[in-house]
Amino acid sequence: MTPADFDIAGKGDAVRLRLTGDWTTGGLGRTAGRLESALAGASSIELDISGLGRLDTAGALALVRASRCSLPAEAWATRPEAGRIYAMVQRLGCEGVPPTRRSDPITRSFARIGHGLIDAGQEAMLSLAFLGRLIVAVGVMLRRPGRIRWPAWVSQTERAGLDALPIVVVTNFFIGAVVAFIGADLLTEFGAAVFTVELIAVSVLREFAVVITAVLLAGRSASAFAAEVGSMRMNQEVDAMRVMGVDPFQALVIPRLAALLVMLPLLTFAGMVAGLFGGMVVGWTQLNLGPAFFLDRIAQMPDVTNHLVVGLSKAPVFALVVAAIGCRQGMAVAGDVESLGRRVTAAVVQAIFAIILLDAVFALMFLELNY
Known part of the structure; x- marks a missing residue:
């Protein structure tokens, strides 16, 4: 050459x-x-x-x-x-095609907004379709209880509920302690340190316990549901179920939904106990409010039962939302790993956003009901 x-x-x-x-x-x-x-x-x-x-x-x-x-x-x-x-x-x-002229920043910004709105609309339509199929599957299960897969229900209950108990208890303990520290520091300036007990009880029973527990399960269970179901979609196991005559909603979605529906109220109650215990420890060490006085003060609160009911009533709704979002994102996974990662991330983000939004709706509703 x-x-x-x-x-x-x-x-x-x-x-x-x-x-x-x-x-x-x-x-x-x-x-x-x-x-x-x-x-x-x-x-x-x-x-x-x-x-x-x-x-x-x-x-x-x-x-x-x-x-x-x-x-x-x-x-x-x-x-x-x-x-x-x-x-x-x-x-x-x-003599080739000249390069496409890049649009100005304002046009690109409006284009991104438009694409976002279109994606949001498509996501809403797919979510409604998933909800419709889920309602049909629940109706079939209620009509034919013999098709319930009890081993799957028990397994998901253990994994989504019992295994999450330590992190739920520890997190709510420290949340209660933080609320007690803030209340003690603020109310002592006004000579009303004794009302720290009411502050802890109301915040933990009504809001923090259920919200923190639901957020933890959104990060823990919703991502796990999306990853598990999405991996089965990638490996075509869901298609194999349909070929064998097995409804994927009956085998995959409903057991996970039922597990959270049962366990989230129980975990919420455990979080309430842990949060009150954390506040009691801080009140005992910082304000010299003994455990007997702390518990007696809570028992004498006129609306303590209402606060407990409000907190526990949110748990089943949060459970349905977290489980449904996790399974819905898992069912939407395509055949590549990148899609799986996007759907797992979307499951966590959407579940946490839905929890905060629903909590605000509950707050407005109970405010109007004066409850």
């Missing part, structure tokens, strides 16, 4: 370019850069290919770029095969 080279005769706008050697991928080397610098000011180029060896698309591209598509077509008459290669590269490089 002879390395590519060239000679240039003449100066100014009109030059004569003589090519020598093999203008191929292996023979170019740094010749392309030197040629582009040498032809920088030339507008008329006469081409001599008498010394040209082989030519491929890489060499043709170097000539097109260096000459800025100004080499005459008749110069390739003695080498028609090389001329065809050069003409093809010149047509693609110089």
